[in-house]
Amino acid sequence: MATAERLAVPAGHPALLWESLPGGRARCGVCLRRCEIADGKRGWCGTRVNRKGRVFSLIYGQVASLAVSPIEKKPLFHFYPGSRWLSLGSLGCNFRCPGCQNWDIAHALGSGSRGAPGTVKLQETGFLAPRQVVTLACEQRCLGISWTYNEPTLWLEYVLEGARAAREVGLLTNLVTNGSITPEALDLVGPWLDSFRVDLKGFTPKLYRRLAHLTDFSGILSATSRAAHRWGAWVEVVTNVTPGFNDDEEQLSGIASWIHDELGPQTPWHVTRFVPHLRLAHLEATPVSTLERAREIGLAAGLSYVYLGNVSGHGAENTHCAACGELLIRRVGPAIVEFRLSGGRCPGCGAAVPGRFGAARAGNPG
Ligand code: SF4
Structure with missing residues (x-):
């Protein structure tokens, strides 16, 4: 800052x-x-x-978090692997997930189920004009701007101006979102949207009520489809698998089948490990075996790319060719340690790998 x-x-x-x-x-x-x-x-x-x-x-241009990070940290694994992104977020969220990892910024402004203001921390932010963000991204040799950390939908006006300015100089735009965005809001930013990394927390109204206090999650599904099909954004889905919440067959197979049917079998799905936090600090971290079972559910549903997250060094962080099984990208956490794709194709059988690929290198920025 x-x-x-x-x-x-x-x-x-x-x-x-x-x-x-x-x-x-x-x-x-x-x-x-x-x-x-x-x-x-x-x-x-x-x-x-x-x-x-x-x-x-109240948060236009009010930047609470700012960093340069690799796209793998979003995570996005099939979208310009190894690229650098100027990543920024503000305060506030439209969910109140009890295990939120970014609660200090996401829960900083009022809880609003009653519309009551809570702790106002705007004095702890700094103002950046949209063009300053773009200049910073260029100076930092970033491929684009990632609107992340808190829910980017909430500072739509700012994201919109930043995304337009970014496009003017050839920078890309990525949203890391919980998907709670109206069609009209998505359509404003859609023309400048390059990738949409969305959380699908579960697949029942009960789960969304419990985790996010949202009574109808169908709009999240339709927003995700709209980002992919109407606006042509590259979409990857994350499910943070939380013990006792969304680690059951109903939630996981519902998500996996929906991704397969609506987004396509080549859409990456990241099943990530929950780490005890905030009001869920009493829970255990998700057992790796549960994540492996989630991955099996995804593969059984027909998905070609199901990754484990927050289990650094696990083999399911890597990308293999869906056609011949050849290792394509080896990762340790967010770092690429081996990159074998050539022109977006498998070096073994020549199959095209779904996603958007450009220059990548081992040892990307932390
Ligand atoms: S509808 Fe508007 S005011 Fe209400 S939570 Fe969403 S962004 Fe905030």
């Missing part, structure tokens, strides 16, 4: 996608909650406020 100016709590930036309601209320149309916000109140996420019937974003 050395280049960011520090700001006091901002007045707010005019928000997109809201409609006026009677009595000075307004409805936000950015994420699937579609909050109805009373005058003077914030939406569920705490990042959008109704001021005299008009909605403003």
